[in-house]
Amino acid sequence: MTAAAFTFTPDADFVDRALDAELRRDSESVDRKLRTMLAALDDSLAGISDAREELHTLYTAPGTDTAGDVSAHDQDIATH
Structure with missing residues (x-):
């Protein structure tokens, strides 16, 4: 058995221009x-993001940001 391959190329003369315009409007x-x-x-x-930064500012004492605290700064406030 062989399978036949069919291709369809619409002819520009048979394109429904009103439908095409409506679809373009809907798409836009x-x-x-x-x-x-x-x-x-x-x-x-x-x-x-702004709120998280503000919360981190409120919950972090000034001058306590050390190398160990940087990873904690990136965690959610809820996990502290």
């Missing part, structure tokens, strides 16, 4: 929404 709309969501996540991550 989704891209905009995803970019907005990504920006919000980036802002949230920056806020979390």
Whole structure:
């Protein structure tokens, strides 16, 4: 038995231009929404990072950062 391979190349004359335009609009709309969501996540991550640094500042006495304390600084506050 042999398997026949078929390929399909749409002819430009038969492309539904209205459907193509609608799909492009939908795709652009989704891209905009995803970019907005990504920006919000980036802002949230920056806020979390700032809050962690502030908490580390509050819980670390000034002048006690030694080589041994650096690894502790990178751990979550909850583990201390």
